Amino acid sequence: MKTPQQKKRLSYAKDRRNSFGENSKASRKGVPLAKARANRSERHAQDHLLAQSRGVQTHEELAAVEVQVRSTKPRQWRKSADVSLGEVLARRRQRQAESDRS
Secondary structure (H helix, E strand, O other), rough: OOOOOHHHHHHHHHEEEEEOOOOOHHHHHHHHHHHHHHHHHHHHHHHHHHHHHOOOOOOHHHHHHHHHHHHHOOOOOOOOEEEEHHHHHHHHHHHHHHHHHH
């Protein structure tokens, strides 16, 4: 059984808070939008290469185009973790202390 103090320490370490300066609910739309944007840019790059290959005549040229299409840069977007609750509260206390001094 954990004491209330242990539970609070665990909560400060494990709970996360959005620290990106945006509405906390914005991630619901922002994360899927960023993923879609990355996938869309990958598709556009591949479509551009395929459109350039329409005049290709030989099998070797087609194979070269296929290699180019398959080797296009994969999507790079990754979610970044939110900040732990303990860090958020420590920053808040620090800002309050600085504003109290002024």
